[in-house]
Structures are given as C-alpha cells and as structure tokens.
Ligand code: FES
C-alpha cells in the first residue's frame with residue numbers, strides 16, 4: 001500500500017492504495033469517476049485517455065502511485081459547470097460518437113492535441129507549426145480507436161474547434 | 173455536414189460529459205471483483221483443481237470451478253453451462269473464477285496461486301475445404317434452409333458464354349466493441365437477482381439468465397442503459413454474466429466481472445472464417461445463366477452455429493438456375509456467433525467479387541452488369557419485393573462518384589508511387605421485424621414511453637423519441653423514452669437491423685392507444701401484427717463505390733474515397749442514419765484491409781488477441797467516407813416505413829475495395845484481408 005495525493009479535476013484527493021492500481025482504476029474504482037473508459041488496459045485503444053499535467057496520456061498505462069502530486073483532468077472535468085467544452089459541444093453537434101464508449105478518450109485526446117505544437121508524421125514542412133488540417137487531425141487522433149466508426153464525424157468536430165481557435169488567435 | 177437536419181442524440185450530453193453509465197460502472201455497495209480463469213488447452217479435461225493457495229491469498233473471498241459445480245437450471249446454450257464439467261471444448265473456455273476484495277487481488281490469485289492441471293488431447297482447429305467431417309447443415313442462422321436449388325445449374329454453366337469459377341476466403345473476425353463485456357451481479361435477500369450487463373436486449377437476456385440459473389423470469393432484472401457497442405457479440409448472454417452470478421452467490425456479495433480484451437477473443441463470439449466457391453455463368457449479353465454459391469464454415473463441438481453465408485445470393489440477381497449451399501465442420505474452437513451482418517457480409521464479399529470478375533470476362537461495365545441482371549421478383553422465392561431500388565442506388569452512386577469517366581482497364585493509372593483504381597459492389601440486408609410491447613403514459617405535462625429496447629450506439633433512444641412524438645403529434649422534447657431495463661415492457665433484440673422496426677411499431681401502437689383512451693395511457697403488444705407476416709420479400713439495398721491507391725513498392729492500400737448509396741425505406745433521422753451507414757462502411761474498410769484473427773494450429777487459440785495485433789481501422793485509415801440515400805416509400809413494412817440500417821453499411825464494402833484494388837493493380841485478391849504481403853506475393 002502507498003499513500004498518494006493528487007489533484008483530479010481541480011480537487012485534491014488523498015488515498016491509500018495497492019501499488020498495483022493503475023491511474024485508470026484509481027479513477028474508476030476508487031474515485032467513482034467512471035467517465036474514463038477501459039477498452040483494453042494495455043495502451044492500445046485510447047479509451048482511457050486523460051490529461052496528466054495538461055498532456056494527454058493513457059491512464060491504464062500509468063501506475064497511480066507514479067501520479068503522486070500530479071494534476072489529472074478527466075472528461076468529467078472538461079465542461080465549465082453546465083457549459084460544455086467547445087469540443088463536447090462539437091461532438092454532439094457533429095454526431096461524433098455512437099455508443100459513446102470511446103468518446104471520453106477522444107475528447108481528452110483532442111483537448112490535449114489542440115495544445116500540442118510541432119509537426120507530425122504527415123507534416124510537409126517540419127520547420128513550422130502546421131495548420132490542423134483534416135489530415136493532421138486524423139494522424140494525431142489515431143491513438144484513439146472508435147469501433148463504431150465515427151472517425152469522419154470526430155475529425156469534423158475537432159476540425160471545427162481547431163478552426164475556431166485558429167481564427168481567434170489570428171484575430172488577436 | 174453539421175448543417176443537415178435531424179435531432180441530435182438525446183443522451184449526447186451524458187455521453188460527452190462522462191455521465192453515461194455502462195455495465196461495470198454502477199456503484200453497487202460492497203461489490204467484490206471476479207477474475208475469470210481460462211483453459212490453456214484446446215481439448216481435453218481438467219484432472220486437478222487445487223484452490224487452497226488461492227483461497228489463502230489475503231482478500232480472496234471464493235473460487236468457483238467444476239471441482240464443486242454450482243447448481244444451474246436449464247441451459248440451452250452449452251457456452252453458458254459454466255463450471256459444470258471438467259471437459260474442455262476450446263482454448264480459452266472459462267474454467268474457474270476467483271473472487272476477491274479488489275481486482276488486483278483476484279487477478280494475482282488467479283494467475284499465481286490457483287493450480288489447475290489438465291489432460292490435453294489432440295485438437296483440430298483449422299478450417300479447410302476438404303475436411304473429412306464437413307457436413308451440410310439443415311438450417312442456417314437463424315432458420316433458413318441450408319440449401320436451396322432451382323433450375324439446372326450445371327446446364328446453365330455449360331451453356332454459358334462466360335463463366336467465373338473462383339474461391340474466396342474470409343478470415344475469422346472479432347466484433348471488438350470498445351466496451352468489453354462486463355456484468356455486475358447482485359443477489360437480493362429474497363433470492364432475486366439484479367444484473368447490470370452490457371447487452372443488446374434486456375428482455376431476452378433476462379429470460380436466458382433466469383432459465384440458466386433456475387429462477388423465474390420475475391426474479392431477475394437486467395439493467396443495461398448504455399452499451400459500448402456490441403455488433404452482435406452482446407446479442408446473447410455470454411459466460412461472464414453467469415460467472416458473475418454464481419460468483420456472487422458463492423461470495424455472498426455482489427460481484428463485478430469485466431472480461432479483459434484478450435478474454436473477449438475466446439468468450440464473446442466471432443465471425444466464422446469462410447471458404448466460398450462461387451460459379452457464375454452468363455450468356456453473350458451478360459445475362460446470368462447460372463449462379464452456384466457454396467460456403468464452408470466452422471462451428472464448435474459445443475453447438476452448431478451455421479452462418480447463413482450464401483443467403484444474400486438468394487436475393488440478388490435474376491438467373492434461371494440458382495443454387496446456394498453451406499458446409500460446416502465442428503472444430504475444437506469457441507462457438508462463432510453474430511457479427512455485424514452475419515451471412516450477408518462475408519457472402520457478399522464473394523458474390524460481388526465474382527460479379528466483378530464476370531464483368532471483366534464479359535467486357536461489360538460492372539454497374540451495367542448488375543443492372544442487366546436485376547430481377548423482377550425475389551430470385552429464390554419468386555415473391556415480389558415490397559420495394560427494391562438497387563438500380564437507383566447504382567445510378568445515383570455512379571453519377572456522384574464520376575463513374576462515367578472510368579477507364580475499365582486494370583493497372584494503368586499511376587500517380588508517382590501510387591496505382592489508382594475504383595470499384596463498385598452492391599449491398600443488401602433483410603428488413604426484419606419482431607414482436608415487442610410498449611407503454612405510453614401522460615406524465616408531468618409530457619409523455620413517458622417505456623420499452624425494453626437497447627441503444628448500443630444506434631441512436632435507438634433518439635429515434636424512438638422522434639417516432640413517439642410524431643405518433644402523439646407533439647414535439648420530441650415533450651417525450652421521454654425509457655429503455656435498457658428488463659422491467660420495462662418486453663422487447664426484441666437490437667440485432668438483425670430490426671430495432672427501429674420492431675420497437676417503433678410497438679411505440680406507435682402504444683401512442684395510438686393512448687390517444688384513443690382519452691390521452692392518459694396506452695399499451696401495445698405487436699405479437700399479432702408481426703405474426704401476420706407479409707407476402708412480400710422485404711430487403712434494403714445499396715451500392716458502394718471505392719477509390720483506392722496502392723503503393724506500387726510497398727503494397728500499402730489507402731482508401732481516399734468510399735461512397736455508399738442506400739435504399740432503406742424512410743430514414744427517420746438523417747444525422748444518425750448517416751452515422752450508422754458510414755460506421756458500417758468503416759468497419760467494412762477494416763475487414764477489407766486489416767482485420768484477421770489468426771488461429772494458432774499448435775495451441776489452438778487466437779494468436780493476435782488484442783488491439784495491437786488485431787487491427788481495426790484507426791482514424792488515419794479513414795478518409796472521405798460518405799453515405800447518402802434515395803427516397804424510398806414502402807407501405808409494406810411497418811408504421812414508420814423504415815428498413816433497418818445498422819448492418820447494410822458493412823455489406824459490400826470489402827468487395828468494392830477489393831474490386832478497386834484489382835482495377836488499380838491488375839491483381840485480384842480473393843483472400844481477405846488485402847495485406848501488402850498478399851499484394852506483393
Ligand atoms: S484502456 Fe488504456 S489504452 Fe485502452
């Protein structure tokens with residue numbers, strides 16, 4: 001057993017845990033935050049994606065004890081009260097999910113991805129921050145599987161939010 | 173696309189905020205964790221089970237196995253007869269469950285402390301077309317004749333100007349819904365049982381679970397409000413739910429069981445591999461003179477599941493001679509089951525590939541060949557179609573896709589490293605309907621509609637809300653639909669693409685009854701209405717067009733464009749329908765290019781049993797996938813005028829892609845998936 005303290009969606013939580021517990025099971029089984037999903041428990045599907053200190057990560061691959069002192073954001077922490085995060089609103093509007101089981105991971109992954117600078121494997125010019133085209137989004141979102149096959153709509157939803165942000169930045 | 177009309181999902185907000193609760197996620201007081209243990213041999217028997225060390229692990233509450241078989245009631249599905257016998261029928265069959273205070277302890281005890289010894293026997297797990305134990309099943313899923321024949325097939329082939337005689341294979345495929353199968357079982361002091369399960373039908377699951385456990389139906393309640401996909405694999409109860417129930421009884425506590433992704437490959441069904449021989453004959457003009465379609469497939473030693481692989485061929489094309497047959501062999505494998513469009517999906521890969529080969533042989537455009545062989549009535553039965561707009565789908569698709577600019581010659585378009593080609597194939601799926609019941613009640617200034625339907629991602633909750641609102645002549649925001657609970661009025665499964673037709677009929681009738689009864693309450697049971705049947709052959713149709721680019725050096729296949737045009741009756745919600753169609757097509761793309769479960773002949777298991785090795789399409793694999801439909805009015809279906817749309821999207825996709833790969837490269841790949849290795853060999 002180990003004592004750990006971490007912040008989850010802005011709330012400090014202290015727990016005594018079996019050292020084998022993953023961050024994902026900490027969230028789902030110990031804190032009752034079941035929004036983060038378990039699709040494979042092996043880092044192969046992305047359903048468990050959360051933000052650790054603002055960066056996207058597979059919660060099933062992180063041991064909870066290794067997250068002592070860190071800041072975790074889950075899908076439950078994306079909205080601002082009743083006001084949906086722009087990605088959440090875009091997912092609803094674009095019908096970017098069917099069963100909804102991959103959705104929390106897609107949302108956290110997209111939220112993290114929008115803040116990730118730099119080129120990807122499909123970027124032509126490696127010296128510049130590329131625009132988030134559909135092709136870039138597809139590449140950067142490929143760690144999140146969707147068996148319902150909602151990719152076309154997921155890309156549309158993420159693209160919509162990315163374009164809004166780009167316009168805001170340009171307008172400043 | 174977001175500007176197109178159509179109500180968004182009523183549970184959308186819950187799903188994007190993480191508040192939608194799936195089976196394993198209910199907060200059940202005092203729940204313990206069960207970890208299923210699987211047989212490491214493909215055939216044989218258990219000789220020893222020693223649970224002493226496992227029970228000594230601190231935190232372990234119980235071990236259940238065939239050492240002390242838990243009493244069961246009447247078990248029709250032998251896959252659910254858990255822990256009843258020391259016999260092992262397949263690698264990965266569940267042989268024990270360890271229950272503990274935490275998931276970590278249960279797994280530790282199961283993997284390090286529970287000792288089970290086996291006497292292995294030689295096993296037979298490989299499907300082959302010359303297997304000595306092949307037999308012809310009488311019936312194929314669910315109750316079609318295994319064999320049909322009309323006219324003289326051999327004479328038709330002998331007289332033909334053009335013939336095709338080829339064998340096509342499809343591998344074992346796994347449904348792989350993103351939510352692993354899971355259940356929480358909680359016994360009440362009065363001996364009744366509540367199960368939170370991930371199912372495609374609470375009523376049917378409740379009935380089966382009650383029978384297996386020897387309980388009355390009213391002693392079991394199945395709750396399944398949100399389901400993380402199923403694609404057929406959650407259509408019947410799986411062993412894990414019985415395991416959870418007997419484990420909970422043994423531990424005296426509620427028990428949660430979630431299968432691991434790896435365990436799902438053995439315990440939740442899969443699509444049988446198929447070996448299909450298709451023979452086609454056509455006259456000088458391209459008119460079919462004979463069709464012969466045989467499928468070789470497998471089932472387990474436990475029970476016969478015979479996929480209806482060649483049944484779509486009974487529906488598709490006019491020919492004076494038509495024969496469809498199935499052959500099955502019982503192997504030491506898990507029982508195959510339903511996976512999205514069982515039958516139609518692999519069957520149409522073979523038939524539509526063969527049609528492309530015939531078009532090439534006869535020098536006829538593949539769209540025109542299909543139009544030419546359009547039947548006046550259902551070919552096998554002779555019954556009239558309630559509606560059939562396949563030709564309209566082909567024409568509309570050809571127009572949108574730019575088919576008229578297509579040069580038919582294979583292997584002649586090259587852009588840099590990429591060989592480019594296009595292909596077409598048809599889709600079909602039956603329009604089924606099953607009895608269901610529903611109630612509609614005026615409550616709190618609006619209406620509540622109750623039906624034990626399931627929303628596995630199809631949008632059923634939303635579509636039923638719309639259907640009820642229309643029947644009640646009110647707006648959808650005044651209607652609340654409750655589904656996903658066996659305590660609600662009995663309803664059929666979310667399967668066979670018949671959810672909307674079955675539940676929608678019951679909802680409409682209940683709403684009509686409410687209006688007739690003074691606006692307070694109405695109930696309906698559609699058993700009689702559905703049993704009346706129809707004199708018509710009722711099917712949805714579609715045409716799929718694919719553009720592919722094949723890397724001439726590596727054999728990598730990309731699919732820049734997929735277009736599906738469907739004729740599926742009235743489309744109730746265009747936004748959700750499009751998602752269903754493109755979702756099916758996306759799964760079809762995976763089937764065409766990457767999905768394959770490898771059987772290890774030596775150990776008898778599925779080798780690549782996880783998502784790192786079994787590849788489903790990822791975001792980067794899916795480019796421009798679009799689905800549209802033509803207006804189709806069909807008064808012979810149901811009050812909505814709708815045909816099912818959940819499965820037809822995956823039917824024909826793989827053939828369209830394979831045909832495009834041939835057009836791009838001049839190489840005909842008849843064995844799925846179309847991997848670089850197959851293209852380069
Ligand atoms: S559950 Fe973590 S990646 Fe699949």
Ligand code: FES
Pocket residue numbers: 096097098099100101102103145146147148149150350400401629
């Ligand atoms: S919405 Fe079902 S897996 Fe993505």
